[in-house]
Amino acid sequence: MHVRFLGKDPDSAEGDSPTLYATDRTDRKTYIAQGWHVTDPQVLAEIGPIAEGEGIIEIPEDVLKFYQRNQEEDR
Template identity: 70%
Template structure:
């Protein structure tokens, strides 16, 4: 699977950057998000059990704008 860099948090520090990538999967549209591992006990309790093969990450809203931009370009909305 190949990935395409979409963008990173403009307020992040070097080597500590929430980032969003698009994949080239044939079977469905997916994205890979690099972010902060969720460790807050209150958040984890509210979310509930997470399967061992999954994890929870937190990314800034600004990073999601890269998805919106890509979607708008693909749909001819911009």
């Protein structure tokens, strides 16, 4: 699997950049998001159990615009 950079949070400092990537999987369309690990106990309690091998990250709303832009380019 390979990834294609879509964009990063323009307000983040260098090296601290929530980022969105598209994959080239052929069995389904997927994305990889780089963000901040969610460690807030209240948030984790509200979300509930997380399957082994999965994680929860937080990304700024501005990063999601790269998803929308990618969807428009694919049309």
